[in-house]
Amino acid sequence: MPRKAPMKLRISAELKYSLEAPTDALVQVEAAATLQQTIVSERLDAGETTYLSRISSEDSIGTRVWLSCAESLSVRYESEVEIERPAVDLQSLNAEPVHRLPHEAVRYLMASRFCPSDEFQSFVAAEFSQVQGGACIAEMAEWIGSRFIYSPGASGPQTTALDTFVQRRGICRDFAHVLISLARAKAIPARMVSCYAPDVDPQDFHAVAEVWLDGGWHLVDPTDMAKPQETAVIGVGRDAADIAFLTTYGWATLQNQQVWVNRA
Template sequence: MILNIDVHLAYQLSQPTDLLLQIEAADLDDQTLLDSQIDFFDVPDFTRVPADEALGNRIWLKADGLFRCTYSARVQIARSAPDVRTLEAVPLHLLPGDTVRYLMPSRYCPSDEFQTFVAAEFGHLRGGAQIAAIRDWIYGAFSYVPGVSNAQTTALDSFVQRQGICRDFAHVLVTLARAATIPARFASVYAPGVTPPDFHAVAEVYLDGGWHLVDATGMSPAETIARIGVGADAASVAFLNIFGQADFVAQSVSVRAE
């Protein structure tokens, strides 16, 4: 599958402001960047730096006034997507060192507060079967409602409200997976079929010796997803961090499958 991605961002800045941008699809073994172009208007220079886990890049830049950015890319997805229910959990003492941080609570994913719930609801299952049951429970119990959450909403908030957007669904899945002692991280992605069209968020879980994409919203099968970046939660993979004041002007994200 080939994805055609087009993004437009516009923000009004009142003074010279540092920005950290992460919107470029990563070039990986299971997704090949065929073509890409990113353009900034009235930005003299910018610097790319590796993102978390060296998966993709971030861009540092300084802008003033009207900040505008356009990004377009063609990405070929060549990812096998096994049924997550068939995957085995890796014993904790055999986990690679770089996965251990994804067992721990993080800003938006207080997994230590959900261990009793997970043991009671999903403790009869193991590994991928447990992840599939958690995914299906979130899909059935939560409503996808834009506008009910914000940048401060945690997985605990979403768990209580039983509603949110992709970011919230991903945070809850990551949180419950960690509470089940399965490493899980937050992935910022592009995917077709997202309604309304926007940047998308899913979880990645570590099973059978590898990372596997899981979307609790049900909108994006793993074989249709292009990763942008990964991190402990949304705080690590924001598409734009603004180190100052800014007013939103416009944003559009289009992802079309060939």
């Protein structure tokens, strides 16, 4: 059979913040170059800075950019990305026994700041005891999608998966936090992924989960807005604290933030 052409996305992102004083900032907005996605072209304009350097992101997936800015922070990112990530039927994937998990997956079994998975063990044992592996992850994602309300403004930067579980509303980061917590409580490694996807509504930086099944990582979006084969990964981490698109070490006030993602 002929090889399927890769999905192409055109991505633009713009961040503008005013600063009270000279401030250091860590920016993570560039799509990652991986085996499943190729950066055809990209440009990052960081405006006026006194310092700029790149460092590797978590698990060496993607990059972070250190910036030092005086009065304002202004970042413009543009890229074209080709994605060759096949759609996979989660139902067909098996979970590995915990004692056979490799080093790269073990750390994502542990509870983290926004994903207190140990608090979900009793619930998972009661609700998902009869289903295993990828079928369990698919059922968990469906459970979240059918019971939670996607509600911008309903959560804040300190909202944990437990908060969201109680409130039953939030945004993409909250949905992903809950799925990650449920998966870890089931002894399936799960991590957070920042990404771009064309059908996110309202369009913005997006967050999904990634689970370790059958010896590899597989994207899962409990909001059902991002398909794995149309998702451009930016970076990964334990939870939202590791994948933030912007972390400032000083006071910053939002002036403008926009993201555009289109199929090329």
